[in-house]
Amino acid sequence: MDTKFIFVTGGVLSSLGKGICAASLGRLLKSRGYSVTIQKFDPYINIDPGTMNPIQHGEVFVTEDGGETDLDLGHYERFIDEELSKYNNFTSGKIYKAVIDNERQGLYLGSTVQVIPHITDQIKASIKKTLEKRKVDIVITEIGGTVGDIESLPFLEAIRQIKKDVGRNNVLYLHVTYVPYLKTTEELKTKPTQHSVKELRSIGIQPDIIICRSEIALDDHLKAKIGLFCDIEKEATINAPDARHIYEVPLMLQKEKLDTIVLEKLGLAQRRSNLSQWKQMVNRIHHLQGKVTIGMVGKYTSLKDAYLSIVEALSHSGYYYKKKVEIIWINSEQLNSKVLNQVDGILVPGGFGLRGIDGKINAITFARENKVPYLGICLGMQCAVTEFARNKLGLSDANSTEFDSGTAHPVIDLMVDQKGLSAKGGTMRLGKYPCRLHPGSLAYQAYGMDLIFERHRHRYELNNQYRDDLAEAGMIISGINPDQDLVEIVELRDHPWFVAVQFHPEFKSRPDRPHPLFRDFIGAALKYAKNK
Ligand code: GLN
Numbered sequence: 199m200d201t202k203f204i205f206v207t208g209g210v211l212s213s214l215g216k217g218i219c220a221a222s223l224g225r226l227l228k229s230r231g232y233s234v235t236i237q238k239f240d241p242y243i244n245i246d247p248g249t250m251n252p253i254q255h256g257e258v259f260v261t262e263d264g265g266e267t268d269l270d271l272g273h274y275e276r277f278i279d280e281e282l283s284k285y286n287n288f289t290s291g292k293i294y295k296a297v298i299d300n301e302r303q304g305l306y307l308g309s310t311v312q313v314i315p316h317i318t319d320q321i322k323a324s325i326k327k328t329l330e331k332r333k334v335d336i337v338i339t340e341i342g343g344t345v346g347d348i349e350s351l352p353f354l355e356a357i358r359q360i361k362k363d364v365g366r367n368n369v370l371y372l373h374v375t376y377v378p379y380l381k382t383t384e385e386l387k388t389k390p391t392q393h394s395v396k397e398l399r400s401i402g403i404q405p406d407i408i409i410c411r412s413e414i415a416l417d418d419h420l421k422a423k424i425g426l427f428c429d430i431e432k433e434a435t436i437n438a439p440d441a442r443h444i445y446e447v448p449l450m451l452q453k454e455k456l457d458t459i460v461l462e463k464l465g466l467a468q469r470r471s472n473l474s475q476w477k478q479m480v481n482r483i484h485h486l487q488g489k490v491t492i493g494m495v496g497k498y499t500s501l502k503d504a505y506l507s508i509v510e511a512l513s514h515s516g517y518y519y520k521k522k523v524e525i526i527w528i529n530s531e532q533l534n535s536k537v538l539n540q541v542d543g544i545l546v547p548g549g550f551g552l553r554g555i556d557g558k559i560n561a562i563t564f565a566r567e568n569k570v571p572y573l574g575i576c577l578g579m580q581c582a583v584t585e586f587a588r589n590k591l592g593l594s595d596a597n598s599t600e601f602d603s604g605t606a607h608p609v610i611d612l613m614v615d616q617k618g619l620s621a622k623g624g625t626m627r628l629g630k631y632p633c634r635l636h637p638g639s640l641a642y643q644a645y646g647m648d649l650i651f652e653r654h655r656h657r658y659e660l661n662n663q664y665r666d667d668l669a670e671a672g673m674i675i676s677g678i679n680p681d682q683d684l685v686e687i688v689e690l691r692d693h694p695w696f697v698a699v700q701f702h703p704e705f706k707s708r709p710d711r712p713h714p715l716f717r718d719f720i721g722a723a724l725k726y727a728k729n730k
Contacts, residue, residue: 199335200368200525202464203325206340209375209394209401214411214606215447216374217270219438220340222448223279223372223415225476226457228278231469233334236274237286237325238267240342241349244266245291256503260653260705262285264629270340272507272705277448277635286322290349296320313352321356322363337474345373346397370463373398373405377412377420379470386412388424393711395428406463407456408432410423415439429497443711446480449473469577479710482517489522495530495561502527508547508575512706515720518706518712521721532558542730543571543723548655548702555601557584562632568689571722573715574698576656580610582698583660583672583688590671591664601660609668612660623671631679633686633701640674640697641687645715650677652686652701659700695722 199631204223208216217238220269224234242498247258248266255615259272265284275282325339341357343350361369362568375391391408398405408430410416418426421435437453441447451457452473461468492512496507503510509525516523528537532545538544546558558578562585567570574582581599587596587609598610630651635642642648664683669675677687677699690696697715707713712720 199466200364202259202336202368202370202466203246203364204336204338204370204372204460204464204662205360206338206372206374206631207345207354207398207405208313208341208343209345209373209398210390211376212292212344214374214376215444216340217273217436218277219372219374219409219451220338220446220531221270221413222275222451223450223456223460224274224278224338224573226452226471226473227336227338227460229473229476230457230471230720232336232460232466233330233336234278234336235280235282235286236338236340237328237333238274238340238342238515239267239321239350239353240272240289241286241347241458242288242289242342243291243294245295246287246289251422252504253501256501258655259507260655260702262653262710263629266628266655267343268344269503269506272384272510273444275705276708279711281329283328284326285328288321289351290717291560293317293320293324293352294491305520307463310594314355317352318356318359318458321353322360325360325593329437334465338414345394351401354398354401357634365466370407370460371398371403371405372407372460374411376408377410377416379413380523381451386414386416386420388427391424392427400481404429406430407436407438407459409438411440412415413440429690434463443483443561445476445483448476449480457483468637475710479517482520484524486516486520489524490516490543490720491526491541492543492545492654492729493526493528493538493561495528495544495546495558497530497551498631505547505704507707509702510709511704511713511716512545513722514707514709514712517709518717519720519724521720521724528557528561530554530561533557533560535564538570538621542727543573543719545719546581548576548578550577550600555581559588563569563589565694566693569693569694569721569726571726572693573699573718573719576654576702578701579688579698579700580658580660582696583664583673586668586671586673586690587664590673598658607663607664609661610658613660626657627659629653632681633677634680635687636678637676638677639674639687640689640695641676641699641715643696644718646714649680649681649684652699652703653705654701660688665674694726695719 206220246266256269267287415437425432511521581669587593593607596607599608612651672691676690686700
């Protein structure tokens with residue numbers, strides 16, 4: 199069968215949950231037996247979000263192949279349960295850079311390089327690139343930003359052209375828009391949607407389906423009105439009122455027959471849908487009983503999106519135990535033991551830079567001494583090792599080179615010293631690496647296998663020079679990268695559950711299949727809460 203292309207645009211406002219809609223549609227189509235991938239175009243000029251401030255942009259989601267991507271890719275992976283690649287996220291910066299590099303190499307043979315056709319061709323080529331990586335029945339492409347933004351114009355022009363390249367029957371345009379509720383007159387207003395569709399049509403795109411995000415559902419009369427003004431069939435105006443939970447959205451959209459309409463419009467067979475497992479999961483989410491409290495000690499506590507995949511992974515483990523996971527956000531610069539006494543588990547997530555390090559290390563001392571379950575992720579592992587070296591090995595000046603480059607005892611050292619790699623830009627260990635687990639360790643118990651693969655995003659590594667001393671003092675080295683002999687996981691001998699990992703397990707957690715380390719961390723926290 200021909201590959202089908204679905205393009206998702208956004209109207210009226212940003213933060214409408216366009217990514218969740220795209221991901222939900224992906225889930226619906228996959229559960230109909232079609233292979234699906236989802237891709238995102240971001241109109242900003244940065245080459246990737248790798249260097250962007252997480253407070254502004256949210257977390258950087260890392261793919262298996264080491265792409266530093268937009269956090270929507272995390273939603274996509276969690277909803278469609280497929281591993282995506284760096285070719286699933288393109289920014290304007292990446293597109294322009296490719297074109298400029300080509301121009302410098304003389305590949306355009308003297309022609310004037312322009313937005314149309316050169317930039318738009320490059321955008322179209324990047325969709326093909328995604329398909330080359332994985333041949334699928336349906337590609338869903340989300341265009342970041344809102345229709346009407348100057349920045350997204352080349353992307354909209356490119357997706358307009360595609361209908362000519364691959365045939366109108368193989369393309370579907372889906373517009374996610376906002377229908378505000380006016381309290382004073384107690385009515386939903388469709389005018390902004392009409393304007394946004396007008397804008398889209400002025401650049402040659404007639405949407406086939408409109409998803410209406412709103413506080414309350416639109417009635418048939420309003421759907422018909424949108425249909426009339428925007429030239430859409432009434433059934434193709436889909437309600438998406440605020441959901442109780444993001445994982446409920448695929449079910450809500452299915453009730454509105456979104457998948458049926460999409461398949462019909464693309465000329466695809468209406469295969470039977472199998473969403474029973476997903477429904478069971480949503481049912482669990484709606485029936486959580488009791489809670490477990492996790493203290494998250496980080497720097498970006500003001501924006502939860504900065505730790506989105508970790509928050510998700512914790513919640514997924516909560517669904518497993520049918521418990522709500524309550525997160526207490528602890529700013530590492532304002533740490534106190536009163537708040538640490540309230541929690542059933544402590545997590546220090548990944549992060550960069552020196553700020554707030556002492557607070558993180560103090561929180562780890564608290565977890566170690568009071569036997570509070572601890573999960574350290576990346577920087578959280580580096581702090582755990584530093585804490586242990588300072589307080590158990592007596593290396594009072596033990597540090598990571600990142601914390602203080604002049605220290606006599608860099609227990610966490612740069613890869614440059616470990617493996618001779620350069621420490622300068624673009625040299626982070628990124629993406630999937632193997633890790634061999636020590637039998638009998640907590641990590642081994644969690645995974646139930648001895649060779650695992652996890653995603654990385656860091657520069658610093660444990661200094662192998664301290665391995666024996668750490669082990670002798672009670673730190674178990676329970677995971678090793680077998681190819682490079684790098685320490686990936688540490689645990690504590692005299693502690694019920696203390697696991698700190700160099701990688702980022704959160705990216706691989708799924709709502710119906712929690713990541714084993716998060717699952718066991720929450721399990722240990724529940725046990726700790728019971729005995730408190
Ligand atoms: N700053 C640390 C490093 O580069 C940790 C990075 C992280 O937590 N992702 O190694």
